[in-house]
Amino acid sequence: MTESRPMVDLPSPNRLKVQRDRPFGLIALILFQCFCTAFFVYDVTRDLDEGLTSLFHMLPELAATVGLVIGVVFEGRSLVALLRRQARMEKGLGVASGALNDVMEGYFRQWALTPAEQDVATFTIKGCSIADIAQLRGSAEGTVKTHLNAIYRKAGVQGRSQLVSILIEDLMGAPLIGKEKPAP
Amino acid sequence: MQKIRVWDPLVRLFHWSLVAAFIANDFLTKPGRETHRLVGYTVAGLISVRLIWGLVGTQHARFADFLPSPRAALGQLRDMATGRRHVHVGHSPLGALMIYNLLLTMAGLAASGYAMTTVAFFGVEWMEELHEALVVWAEMSIVLHVLAVVVESRRLGINLPKSMVTGYKTVK
Numbered sequence: 336m337t338e339s340r341p342m343v344d345l346p347s348p349n350r351l352k353v354q355r356d357r358p359f360g361l362i363a364l365i366l367f368q369c370f371c372t373a374f375f376v377y378d379v380t381r382d383l384d385e386g387l388t389s390l391f392h393m394l395p396e397l398a399a400t401v402g403l404v405i406g407v408v409f410e411g412r413s414l415v416a417l418l419r420r421q422a423r424m425e426k427g428l429g430v431a432s433g434a435l436n437d438v439m440e441g442y443f444r445q446w447a448l449t450p451a452e453q454d455v456a457t458f459t460i461k462g463c464s465i466a467d468i469a470q471l472r473g474s475a476e477g478t479v480k481t482h483l484n485a486i487y488r489k490a491g492v493q494g495r496s497q498l499v500s501i502l503i504e505d506l507m508g509a510p511l512i513g514k515e516k517p518a519p
Numbered sequence: 520m521q522k523i524r525v526w527d528p529l530v531r532l533f534h535w536s537l538v539a540a541f542i543a544n545d546f547l548t549k550p551g552r553e554t555h556r557l558v559g560y561t562v563a564g565l566i567s568v569r570l571i572w573g574l575v576g577t578q579h580a581r582f583a584d585f586l587p588s589p590r591a592a593l594g595q596l597r598d599m600a601t602g603r604r605h606v607h608v609g610h611s612p613l614g615a616l617m618i619y620n621l622l623l624t625m626a627g628l629a630a631s632g633y634a635m636t637t638v639a640f641f642g643v644e645w646m647e648e649l650h651e652a653l654v655v656w657a658e659m660s661i662v663l664h665v666l667a668v669v670v671e672s673r674r675l676g677i678n679l680p681k682s683m684v685t686g687y688k689t690v691k
Contacts, residue, residue: 451602
């Protein structure tokens with residue numbers, strides 16, 4: 336797998352779409368809620384300092400703080416998911432990126448790939464060479480090879496072509512090995 | 520391994536002087552006392568020097584080198600989410616946003632602190648509350664700044680605090 340294909344960074348429709356849904360709204364909401372949380376925590380500590388520890392006063396504030404923290408965690412998770420999705424699409428995955436992306440995401444979750452492994456797997460599926468991936472990710476080629484070995488091991492495949500064919504099978508909606516698969 | 524000279528002595532001196540001044544006024548000196556004021560004036564002086572240095576200083580000290588860019592900041596968040604490792608020689612895009620935030624906050628602290636000593640605002644309650652609110656904002660920002668430096672140092676494999684002491688980033 337050492338064929339080298341130049342990375343072409345053309346403005347594809349995907350690219351335009353990615354640029355349109357930038358998650359600035361979500362980021363602003365997360366920052367705002369973090370600020371609210373910090374405010375409540377600060378307020379609670381100040382109340383404690385002043386000896387204002389009545390249950391009726393503290394309970395709603397604590398509940399609000401916990402609620403905010405839970406909200407921030409959930410939003411943070413969806414932001415990370417969104418960023419990874421965008422990272423996958425930014426270099427122009429090609430025509431099938433919508434459906435392919437869904438299938439890939441499903442498998443990556445099932446195989447429990449780490450974020451870095453997911454990124455490397457995406458580039459590999461796109462046909463990037465190890466040298467390309469190392470350059471794109473700013474890491475050493477040895478690191479990329481380590482990621483690839485982990486990906487193939489977790490996916491239970493021998494190499495890139497088998498990895499790709501798993502996805503192709505799903506995209507074509509024709510299970511070849513009699514394995515139950517969700518309809519596309 | 521590559522050793523890149525990034526921060527000139529003035530930037531480093533500014534950074535650690537500001538750290539010392541903020542710690543001094545937040546924890547050590549008493550508000551309203553002479554030392555608290557003197558330290559506040561020092562902060563104002565530091566900020567002024569840094570603003571000028573941001574126009575005429577060395578490459579990575581100049582504001583033109585780290586203009587606020589939401590697009591680049593988003594790119595850095597994406598790198599963090601996917602474990603990509605793109606090293607920024609000077610300030611990273613997210614780091615730049617924090618620097619502007621801290622510069623503005625510190626300038627606001629110095630200004631509101633000074634205002635309280637003037638005849639027009641002496642004893643005016645909202646000015647005191649503004650000063651206190653800015654302290655809380657600064658504390659929150661500093662906590663976030665330190666956390667981010669630790670996270671980025673680990674992600675990139677570069678000792679960022681050390682580079683603010685020696686002036687060099689050691690990039691693999």
